[in-house]
Amino acid sequence: MADRKYTEDHEWVEVDGETGVIGISDYAQEQLGDVVFVELPDVGKVLDQRDEAAVIESVKAAAEVYTPVSGEVIEVNEELNNDPSLVNSDAHGEGWFAKLQLTDPTELDALMDEATYKTFVESLS
Amino acid sequence: MANASPDTELLKTPLHDLHVTRGARMMSFAGYAMPVQYPAGIITEHKHTRNAAGLFDVSHMGQAILRGADVAASFEKLVPGDIAGLATGQMRYTLLLNETGGIRDDLMATRIEENGALALFLVVNGACRDADFAHIASSLDGEATLEILADRALLALQGPGAEDVLAELAPDCSDLVFLEGRDMEVDGVSAFVTRSGYTGEDGYEISLPAAAAAAFAEKLLAHDAVEPIGLGARDSLRLEAGLCLYGHDIDEVTTPVEAGLSWTVGKRRRETADFPGAAIILKQIAGGPSRRRVGLLPEGRAPVREGAPIQNAAGDGLGMVTSGGFAPGLERPIAMGYVAADHAEAGTSVTIELRGRSVAAEVAAMPFVKPNYKRS
Incomplete structure (x- = not known):
């Protein structure tokens, strides 16, 4: 089972060996409301941890998505161009944004695991 | 993706508890805690208003x-x-x-x-x-x-189903046409009802005592055709209808002529020229303003937002977007903004700056969606 880690800004990364898939949490998509457009990074782009990886446009506003980990973009979720609402309907699955080749896996140690993130979200309401 | 919760000093409308009970996300607006959306979401709320009837709390007005x-x-x-x-x-x-x-x-x-x-x-x-x-x-x-009238609520019931719903509680509402209003009994309460709104749809605004507002709203919401609608969909509905949002599309430094609101300057008033700023406004009506509010249709799927610079093909600045978003009824981004008057004709090609790149856009006639007012 792949290991999923979260940031306090509600992004997640699911690590599988030396690659990681990034997205936003269900809590985050609910806060954003209906997603109508996602601007994805270019494949080949090298991102440092906390760099802007994508922009999500909801009906009302734009929100930046910051990468939880450093790495090179090796794949993006083209399906979001056809159906950006996948971010709403399946934020932890089909609504993923990009796959990165990780450059510093030790960054993962400082991120929250599933249980810690869940407690964190509960503390917000 | 931080999301500030409304601070405790915000005023509450008479429907505050109703909004919270129905799961609204509350935001600060004009000093009030107001519902931006309900669990259905802005797109669903928007379409529901166009297809049936939406209930808006506008008691902050x-x-x-x-x-x-x-x-x-x-x-x-x-x-x-x-x-x-x-x-x-x-x-x-x-x-x-x-x-x-x-x-x-x-x-x-x-x-x-x-x-x-x-x-x-x-x-x-x-x-x-x-x-x-x-x-x-x-x-x-x-x-x-x-x-x-500090102790009155204001509710808007908007959409093609509004008349049938309200007529069950206030039969006299059917006598009104667009932009008419008068006192009438609404479910036994004395209210001031106008046939008006801010969505481009037929509908009503109902001013009634604050103490009676929640019970009245619950009665409307009990109707199958009626859903509560937040400020998010109110904004997307009015943008499709080409209606100005004060503080964004019009303000202290825009004139009615620049804003495409010359029609609000009455014929007699043009002759008497006795309103504030008349000399400037009448000069602009006669000679044309240097800039005009226009509709904009950006290419692609990405919405352009308030503040985005608008340019011509050569990259010269023409003006700025003042409202922009996604139009649920058209399933595409739409916007309005100001451009130099020589670029204001519908069909003119412009570009809009979006996150460091240029998006092609076309100046478009407004409203973007045909209004559905009951005029007679």
Whole structure:
């Protein structure tokens, strides 16, 4: 089972060996409301941890998505161009944004695991 | 992706508990905690209003009655509209102007009759309420008095199903056509009802005592056709309808002519030229303004937002986007903004800056979605 880690800004990364898939949490998509457009990074782009990886446009506003980990973009979720609402309907699955080749896996140690993130979200309401 | 929760000092409308119970996400707007959306979401709420009936809490807006010996003539000192020409029960969209022809606020004024005396029922924007009422009261001191209706709620019921729903509780509402209003009993409560709104749909705005508002709203919401609608969908609906949002599309430094609101300057008022900023406004009407508010259709799927610069093909600045978003009814981004007058014709190609790149866009006629008013 792949290991999923979260940031306090509600992004997640699911690590599988030396690659990681990034997205936003269900809590985050609910806060954003209906997603109508996602601007994805270019494949080949090298991102440092906390760099802007994508922009999500909801009906009302734009929100930046910051990468939880450093790495090179090796794949993006083209399906979001056809159906950006996948971010709403399946934020932890089909609504993923990009796959990165990780450059510093030790960054993962400082991120929250599933249980810690869940407690964190509960503390917000 | 931080999301600030409304702070504790915000005012609450009479429907506050109803919003919270129904799972609304609350935001700060004009000093009030207001619902931005309910669990259904903005797109669903928007489409529901276009297809059936949406209930909006707009109690943050300012309501007042202006009275005076010649109240219409008095009020005309502050606005360019033909107020004296209103028949009793007739409502007009008009503008509070400053001395340079800029717009202090936009508002709705309805001529009413109270025990044989004429008065004006005013509804102004929530964010401008205190400044507007202070301005009106002080400017007309000695000739007219303003009663601020602080203990009244204002609900809007909008959409093609609105009449059938409201008529069950207020049969007289069917007698009104677009931009008419009067007192009537609504479910046994005395209310002031106008056939008006801010969505491009047929519908009503109902002013009633704050204490009666929640029970009335629950009765409307019990109806199958009615869903509660937040400010998010209110904004996307009015943008599709090409209607201005004060503080964004119009403000103290835009004139009615630049804003495409010359039609609010009454014919008689153009001749008498006795409203604030008349010299500047009439000169612009005659000679054309240097910039105009236009509709914009950006290519692709990405919405352009307020503040985005608009340029011509050569990269010269033409103006700025003042409202922009996604149009649920058209399933595409739409916007409005100001451009140099020589680029204001529908069909003109422009570019809009978005996150460091240029998006092609076309100047478009407004409204983007045909209104559905009941005019007769």
